[in-house]
Amino acid sequence: MTPLTADTDPLLDLPKLHEAMNLLFGPRVEDAAEYICKVDPKRQRLYTAHGFAAMKCMNAFLTFERKDLLDALQAFQHDLEVINRYRKPSLLANRLAGMFLSVYSTTGRRWIRSMTVVELHAELAYAEALFANALVALACASSWTVFFKEAFHMMTGFKIYMALGKFVEEMDAQFAIHSEGSEDPSIDVHFRSGICFGVGIANLILSLIPSKLRSIVKAWDCKADRRVALDLLAKPGGWSEDHDQPSVEAEVEGFRRSFCDMSLGLFHMAFPSVVHNGVDIKVARKIVEWNVRRFPDSFFASGTAGRLHVCQVRPSDAIRCFKEMIERAGEFYTVRHMSNWEIALANLSLWDIEESKKSWKYLVTEATWSRATYVYGYAVCLLESGDVEEATKQLDSIPQLAAKSIPQEISRRLGSLPGASVPYDTAFELARFQKFAQRKAQKFKSQARRLMLPGLELAYINLALMRAPPAILAGTMLPLIRRARNKLKGYFDRPDWYENGRGYWDDLCLACFLEGVCASYVAYSNPDAHPENNDETHITREAAEALATDAFECAIANGKKIEVDHYLLYHAYFEYARLLSHQNKETEARCHLNLILSGKSLEASPSARKGKYSMQTALKLRARGALTKLDQGKPL
Template sequence: CSLSHSLVYLHLLCPCLCGSSSQMTLKECLDECMEALDLFLNNHFSESLERLRPRVNESMYHALIYATVLEMQAMMTFQHDDISNAGNTMKSAQEVCQSQGITMSFMQLHAEVCYAECQLQRAALTFLQDENMVSFIKGGIKVRNSYLIYKDLHSLIKSHNCLKGPSHVHLEGGVSFGIGAFNLTLSLFPPRILKVLEFAGFSGDKEYGLSLLRDGATGMNLRSMLCALLLLCYYTFLTFILGSAVHRPCIVHAVALFEDGCKAQQAWKQFHHMCYWELMWCFTYKRAWKLAYFYADLLSQESRWSKAMYVYMKAAYLSMLPKEEARPFGEDEVELFRKVPTFKQKIAGKSPPTEKFAIRKARRYKATCPIRLPVPVLEMMYMWNGFSMISKRPELTEGMMQTLVDAERTLLESPENEYSVDDRCLIHLLKGLCFKNQGLLQAAEECFNKVLSSEKKIRFDHYLVPNSLVELSLLYVDQGRRDEAIKILHKAKQNYKDYSMESRTQFRVHAALAKLKADPGEEDDTHLLSSSIFL
């Protein structure tokens, strides 16, 4: 798909046929696809597909948008048949792009951008479809091919030789989406990984990526919705996970909106699952364990995305209830914890880190007389950066602190066992976060240092030490102790490997160093590359 001859076809933007058997111009094809997207965004999913289906074999844009909708459905259902069907449809769409780029040379640039988008989406499906490293490599090749096409197109449309016409906004929007998405995503990778990727021809500039996505989102083009969704994902999810954003949650309002989201449509129940996940955390922040359990239970029954995680969370919520309190549906947390490993899955040959973490934690319950986890919900809440979420809500932090104080008292009153040090260190880490939220910085520092002083005694939860270093460094940042913070971040980055949720911790370290504009160091991060897609 070289663009070496693309300049010959600058009359691309003149009225043209959308396919050999169609009398629709390119503009008419784009207009109809925009209408189909509007139907999709207004929850008319079947009508959207019906509008697109008649021309999927002759119009590259109809084929692309049709396949994109099917891919979205497949990614939500996680059903093998849906993934396979979406993959075959996307492959067919790619073939339509190829045929139109060759037989109708004046449409080559539009065909190229559609082809690149097909390659990128086929890569995503490849990661989901097969559970082996070969699929990961194949997907990576598709990603690279897609990027190189986007890169050539971007250079072309930015050159003075590229004429602009009525359909140029759609072409430019497609390129803005592709180049913007690549730059934003790659900029989040730790420096050493980024250097490897740059050697392969990639580049990652966060601000440039964001600017391109903003341009794409604000223009009236076919990819505006995709650009807007990616920006929303970045600002509301990725910055939250990486700990680089400050939130002040309004739980009551959020619950109402997520419930409205579930009521908005019934055709694609998988959209409900995203709301269930958020509702689960909303009630977690309020310590409404039974209500949170209810949504974890719905997810465990209906969603295929991570049953191990959902079952673990069900067990975790039940374990937070008093022993004498009746369990919903007569379920028992010990039995649920024991079932967690049976739901293990792989994506692109690797198990998601959150599932690995849940399975490791659930191992305690294999014993005939299991030693209970002290605060499994709060521990998982930390993994999803939930303590930052409640940092501006004193009453929520106070509630969490009370739960931790109670758990600490129970630990002190219990006989020593092989998990005692680990459990106490976990309590110290989480109490430190609560103290930080309350502005008690000295008390927070003491808690984090208690974890660090116990490093050699920790037997299982080795992730506690590097994460305590990260939290201590962020505490120093708040106190204006920049040099100390940087030193500790480098220690967390360089001295600890192969612990639970390592990639997520390393991404947080990278984000903190980038915010401090500090030298990231030259240590080898390449071992994180294959798992980084799961963050």
């Protein structure tokens, strides 16, 4: 009998691929691809070709360079060719018949049950390759044709995931009938981890799409159940709410477990202010702390730890982690840019303007995604430092930089297509900060080189204010706002005398709004907050509540007189709703949130504002998430 080898049985490569995946999360990401090439230089086996393509995909999204994206597409093209040699052959007639008769479907129960173990692994790899290749292709997309083509491929991959998931469920159910166990041991742990990752990530992505598109998802026989998604992503690691440690040890895990952990942790930490349903920072903390111990030298571990500290209102610890991430990033410049962005915002949370300015300056010099946004952040820090001349030079360059930015180019390409209209403050808010920066630069110029509290406003827009320690909010930020309000108070009855008659009501509403936000977070900090030491405040909760209430009511009462910054009125309703929810005034909170979502103009006249207000899409997402959280009986 001929002995089994990796050439005759590709599943023998699984332990080596597992080892390569661990290298991927180690100190040198490139070591993983080199290891695969040593195992199979020509990459002609199922899991060597598949693993190499996955690593190229990871590399492409870490650099976001067009060359790396094209390399990833080429790797997936080779991967799909190899995978198809291992998949169960199907006749064209059967594929056509399967479109009308489920018994002939290549994703049907009968078809999948007839597969060998190798063919099942190949089918799973095929779904993964379709999904990952579609993500890379969409990053390069420049037309609706490419977009729809890759969306079709992605949905095909999701449908295969769902079919394989049903197969595993049925096998486990049959096994449970005849034995005490709950999982069929004939299904290996690597295949199971792939099913959990695939079905979980498909459900998670589809649960985040707008409800209007759900009918299309149902037509593909795909679910969009977020609870199912989170449970499946937690399963390969054995994570639960009841235990701090996972029940699955690293020695017996499936090789896709790390991807499940990373996806689960990022969901909990990336969406807490937008998507409340399912988000649990406590679960994220368990996953992050365990993976940091497992991969202590990985920049992935440093980055996720930094993100966790941001969510826990620990900006000093977050800065330390992101600096470690920069040191370990090597040639991945995109990772450095992301880390400097986080450091800039964390320093705003600490109100360390000089340190924040250094990060913004680095982004202005090195990063290319949205230069206008980085220039505005740098200019704001210059203004807060008193360097008006240099700030003016920077702000004057914003319109030209915005026209050449990547988000603007994406908007231009999509907007030039027939029937397309994609303003760049929508579509996942690709350039929401850029649009905001342009408006503020224009306002600075029209107001004779003056902006009211620009640093605090920038911190709020980027969610850094809600992640500021209470001691900083009460001891540093509120006194700054109080000085501004004292100045504004003298012009309330004669606004035409204020700064040559320019921008009084905008400035008043901004100061009141920021005071309300700071005071409300002193009274009721972020529910996931674990502030750093020495974070006591001299303001009682009752005093902070009263201050926030008065400030929000002032902003809302005078919001109809705003001339430029219309977003303030809508955000004031949202932040006031948050405060009301903590005061057990749920009915009033819901009323404010529903006003935001109603689409009605809250200004004195519908013609007072042209188009959308700044951050409109993001605010509506947050308002929908807030209503969901109220439905669950939780304060915002």
